Amino acid sequence: xxxxxxxxxxxxxxxxxxxxxxxxxxxxxxxxxxxxxxxxxxxxxxxxxxxxxxxxxxxxxxxxxxxxxxxxxxxxxxxxxxxxxxxxxxxxxxxxxxxxxxxxxxxxxxxxxxxxxxxxxxxxxxxxxxxxxxxxxxxxxxxxxxxxxxxxxxxxxxxxxxxxxxxxxxxxxxxxxxxxxxxxxxxxxxxxxxxxxxxxxxxxxxxxxxxxxxxxxxxxxxxxxxxxxxxxxxxxxxxxxxxxxxxxxxxxxxxxxxxxxxxxxxxxxxxxxxxxxxxxxxxxxxxxxxxxxxxxxxxxxxxxxxxxxxxxxxxxxxxxxxxxxxxxxxxxxxxxxxxxxxxxxxxxxxxxxxxxxxxxxxxxxxxxxxxxxxxxxxxxxxxxxxxxxxxxxxxxxxxxxxxxxxxxxxxxxxxxxxxx
Amino acid sequence: xxxxxxxxxxxxxxxxxxxxxxxxxxxxxxxxxxxxxxxxxxxxxxxxxxxxxxxxxxxxxxxxxxxxxxxxxxxxxxxxxxxxxxxxxxxxxxxxxxxxxxxxxxxxxxxxxxxxxxxxxxxxxxxxxxxxxxxxxxxxxxxxxxxxxxxxxxxxxxxxxxxxxxxxxxxxxxxxxxxxxxxxxxxxxxxxxxxxxxxxxxxxxxxxxxxxxxxxxxxxxxxxxxxxxxxxxxxxxxxxxxxxxxxxxxxxxxxxxxxxxxxxxxxxxxxxxxxxxxxxxxxxxxxxxxxxxxxxxxxxxxxxxxxxxxxxxxxxxxxxxxxxxxxxxxxxxxxxxxxxxxxxxxxxxxxxxxxxxxxxxxxxxxxxxxxxxxxxxxxxxxxxxxxxxxxxxxxxxxxxxxxxxxxxxxxxxxxxxxxx
DNA sequence: TTTGTTTGGTCGTTAGACGAACTAACTCTA
DNA sequence: TAGAGTTAGTTCGTCTAACGACCAAACAAA
Numbered sequence: 038x039x040x041x042x043x044x045x046x047x048x049x050x051x052x053x054x055x056x057x058x059x060x061x062x063x064x065x066x067x068x069x070x071x072x073x074x075x076x077x078x079x080x081x082x083x084x085x086x087x088x089x090x091x092x093x094x095x096x097x098x099x100x101x102x103x104x105x106x107x108x109x110x111x112x113x114x115x116x117x118x119x120x121x122x123x124x125x126x127x128x129x130x131x132x133x134x135x136x137x138x139x140x141x142x143x144x145x146x147x148x149x150x151x152x153x154x155x156x157x158x159x160x161x162x163x164x165x166x167x168x169x170x171x172x173x174x175x176x177x178x179x180x181x182x183x184x185x186x187x188x189x190x191x192x193x194x195x196x197x198x199x200x201x202x203x204x205x206x207x208x209x210x211x212x213x214x215x216x217x218x219x220x221x222x223x224x225x226x227x228x229x230x231x232x233x234x235x236x237x238x239x240x241x242x243x244x245x246x247x248x249x250x251x252x253x254x255x256x257x258x259x260x261x262x263x264x265x266x267x268x269x270x271x272x273x274x275x276x277x278x279x280x281x282x283x284x285x286x287x288x289x290x291x292x293x294x295x296x297x298x299x300x301x302x303x304x305x306x307x308x309x310x311x312x313x314x315x316x317x318x319x320x321x322x323x324x325x326x327x328x329x330x331x332x333x334x335x336x337x338x339x340x341x342x343x344x345x346x347x348x349x350x351x352x353x354x355x356x357x358x359x360x361x362x363x364x365x366x367x368x369x370x371x372x373x374x375x376x377x378x379x380x381x382x383x384x385x386x387x388x389x390x391x392x393x394x395x396x397x398x399x400x401x402x403x404x405x406x407x408x409x410x411x412x413x414x415x416x417x418x419x420x421x422x423x424x425x426x427x428x429x430x431x432x433x434x435x436x437x438x439x440x441x442x443x444x445x446x447x448x449x450x451x452x453x454x455x456x457x
Numbered sequence: 458x459x460x461x462x463x464x465x466x467x468x469x470x471x472x473x474x475x476x477x478x479x480x481x482x483x484x485x486x487x488x489x490x491x492x493x494x495x496x497x498x499x500x501x502x503x504x505x506x507x508x509x510x511x512x513x514x515x516x517x518x519x520x521x522x523x524x525x526x527x528x529x530x531x532x533x534x535x536x537x538x539x540x541x542x543x544x545x546x547x548x549x550x551x552x553x554x555x556x557x558x559x560x561x562x563x564x565x566x567x568x569x570x571x572x573x574x575x576x577x578x579x580x581x582x583x584x585x586x587x588x589x590x591x592x593x594x595x596x597x598x599x600x601x602x603x604x605x606x607x608x609x610x611x612x613x614x615x616x617x618x619x620x621x622x623x624x625x626x627x628x629x630x631x632x633x634x635x636x637x638x639x640x641x642x643x644x645x646x647x648x649x650x651x652x653x654x655x656x657x658x659x660x661x662x663x664x665x666x667x668x669x670x671x672x673x674x675x676x677x678x679x680x681x682x683x684x685x686x687x688x689x690x691x692x693x694x695x696x697x698x699x700x701x702x703x704x705x706x707x708x709x710x711x712x713x714x715x716x717x718x719x720x721x722x723x724x725x726x727x728x729x730x731x732x733x734x735x736x737x738x739x740x741x742x743x744x745x746x747x748x749x750x751x752x753x754x755x756x757x758x759x760x761x762x763x764x765x766x767x768x769x770x771x772x773x774x775x776x777x778x779x780x781x782x783x784x785x786x787x788x789x790x791x792x793x794x795x796x797x798x799x800x801x802x803x804x805x806x807x808x809x810x811x812x813x814x815x816x817x818x819x820x821x822x823x824x825x826x827x828x829x830x831x832x833x834x835x836x837x838x839x840x841x842x843x844x845x846x847x848x849x850x851x852x853x854x855x856x857x858x859x860x861x862x863x864x865x866x867x868x869x870x871x872x873x874x875x876x877x
Numbered sequence: 878t879t880t881g882t883t884t885g886g887t888c889g890t891t892a893g894a895c896g897a898a899c900t901a902a903c904t905c906t907a
Numbered sequence: 908t909a910g911a912g913t914t915a916g917t918t919c920g921t922c923t924a925a926c927g928a929c930c931a932a933a934c935a936a937a
Contacts, residue, residue, distance in 0.1 A: 127914025295807025387715025
């Protein structure tokens with residue numbers, strides 16, 4: 038019998054952020070139930086299709102308990118029985134899968150020039166993926182919120198038409214977002230102190246599901262954790278590669294936002310003292326020596342316009358492919374500077390993986406190796422403390438996907454929809 | 458009635474590190490009990506003396522439950538009733554306090570030139586504090602382990618004479634310590650791949666209590682969290698100020714060690730590109746531009762010997778007090794570089810507090826203000842995202858104290874001693 | 878003394894995990 | 908084709924431990 042060891046002391050802890058200073062909350066039976074429901078749900082997510090017996094064997098829960106938990110989850114329409122049975126000796130098992138049809142999790146990513154909306158089902162499979170131009174940089178924050186609300190409403194009605202209940206909506210923003218979902222500073226958007234989560238909830242008039250906002254890098258990290266090929270990784274850092282550079286930090290399996298929610302601002306760490314000026318007022322920030330703005334400023338005549346970012350990057354890629362020495366040299370320098378930033382992360386946080394996202398993905402063939410060398414050479418721990426530098430496979434919508442993942446995470450953490 | 462709100466979803470999670478890849482463990486009643494015992498224990502620690510009724514009112518636990526939990530904790534000799542009653546209307550309360558007499562938590566800090574051993578009771582009050590010369594830098598690791606074991610044995614027999622049961626022993630080491638308590642690299646000690654926790658447990662021959670090892674900066678952070686004046690802070694970074702500089706990172710109330718346990722190696726982040734060479738083979742590391750070695754190299758003729766660190770620092774302090782412009786200038790430069798390092802931490806992790814420990818404490822009058830200015834000027838978030846730079850009040854034994862705190866933490870997390 | 882207030886304990890209830898026994902449904906073997 | 912063996916899932920009783928209600932004890936104030 039391969040009963041898994043339960044390693045001693047466990048504590049019941051708040052999964053959602055609790056008020057600071059509040060001690061750990063006591064536990065009662067409903068917490069046990071919620072915990073075990075979440076355990077079963079996550080197990081099925083990772084091992085579907087599987088039988089009740091599989092769950093009992095792997096989690097260590099009693100068979101009877103598993104049956105009860107599964108019945109509860111089926112009541113809540115989170116799981117579904119498939120008629121399928123395995124073809125082995127003994128009584129055939131009724132297999133369980135996540136029920137993909139009744140629910141949707143919605144994520145929206147806003148940026149200077151575009152807006153991405155995605156909806157996924159419980160399994161994480163895409164139900165909808167929109168990308169449209171969005172004057173985030175030029176509109177007032179009020180107009181922007183109205184625009185986001187409009188898109189959100191259309192997504193919700195679409196989901197409702199498909200008979201899906203929306204479990205939640207999260208918005209990803211490139212900027213400082215506090216723990217209440219209020220945008221405190223988004224330089225590229227020109228926002229300051231915009232209560233995005235609150236205003237959006239108001240604009241949606243009691244939507245019946247939680248509305249959250251978070252930093253795009255944080256949500257990118259969540260997307261990698263859930264949808265990326267990083268099985269079992271609990272310490273991961275995601276780097277956005279847009280005009281700005283931000284980091285999403287996952288340690289011990291959860292996003293770490295810092296005291297005010299402003300962690301991950303790697304873009305304004307000084308990498309080259311006395312280097313080129315940054316719009317933040319300082320010099321030599323990672324963003325200006327390893328961000329895309331700097332690269333394009335020097336390769337594209339006439340400077341960068343956010344709306345033209347995509348074709349401009351493509352031009353850089355083409356010139357790199359053609360062997361243009363100027364571009365190759367610029368990319369190599371960028372890679373070196375990026376590697377120095379990654380080295381700082383590796384030394385300070387010792388993650389298992391650092392994932393490069395955004396436009397870094399397209400540039401990876403020319404920057405990944407150099408940046409990784411640089412990181413390894415700067416890490417005190419041998420072999421970088423086991424840190425790998427990899428490229429995201431999620432494409433541009435990573436933050437939007439992560440915003441949807443944020444909703445699924447809260448379900449996985451025990452916020453289950455009520456039974457029918 | 459001021460019943461505290463329990464905010465919805467809670468999950469039972471492993472408090473001790475679980476095997477990577479292992480999903481969250483399911484919960485049962487014993488977990489609820491362990492959680493609530495720990496809640497009561499912590500409440501009494503923070504609010505002693507207090508009555509059962511106080512506990513029930515503040516934690517939200519039922520009075521009957523509190524009575525049962527308290528009885529259990531008294532059985533385990535963790536709590537004690539004092540005859541004291543409050544002089545108010547109504548029936549007088551029997552007050553509860555932590556029982557300081559039956560247990561001891563032991564922490565040992567080894568360093569290049571000295572060794573510190575402390576023992577504290579459940580309340581965190583010092584029972585013993587030894588500091589002695591220790592040839593950590595020159596002895597072989599085997600000899601060092603034997604020496605540490607000798608000290609540990611003497612501490613344990615001393616505690617046994619006082620009729621105290623030792624709850625655990627933790628050793629703080631300046632270097633990379635993996636999650637199993639094995640020292641992978643300690644340059645200043647000349648150690649590599651020394652299974653300190655294991656070897657020490659062997660040398661103590663089945664001591665009957667857990668033996669752990671961890672990085673000195675990590676444990677310094679724990680000491681600040683428990684014994685420092687940072688009430689309710691959940692995001693804190695501690696910086697050691699020895700020959701090397703290390704960081705201990707606490708996020709969301711717990712130490713974050715990274716994937717392999719090597720987080721916090723801030724000392725070898727490049728602060729001054731092309732700066733002075735570091736013993737690690739690179740240049741311009743924080744350690745050489747903001748560490749004490751660099752300072753002393755330039756103020757004390759003939760270089761630094763670890764054994765003479767203390768008097769040499771004192772000399773620097775005297776010269777600074779006397780207004781020596783050379784020393785003041787060096788200190789200002791050091792403070793600037795240190796502030797750049799702290800700025801990196803503030804941008805990346807957004808802690809509420811960064812605590813300067815070790816010899817930085819003595820130098821604080823000349824470095825704190827400049828370093829904080831530098832940090833604030835480099836933080837993207839307004840006002841440093843709320844980050845404060847402060848000086849430790851714990852003195853040199855911080856890591857040893859933190860090592861003992863590590864033991865108390867494991868008690869607070871539910872690893873209670875068995876009832877008599 | 879009486880009345881009110883607070884403490885802390887007892888008792889019965891309840892949620893929910895667990896273990897054992899049982900039934901169901903299949904494959905394999907003789 | 909008839910067991911025998913094997914695995915799946917359910918039922919039922921047990922047990923742990925939190926909870927709510929009630930109660931006695933012990934004091935202050937009137």
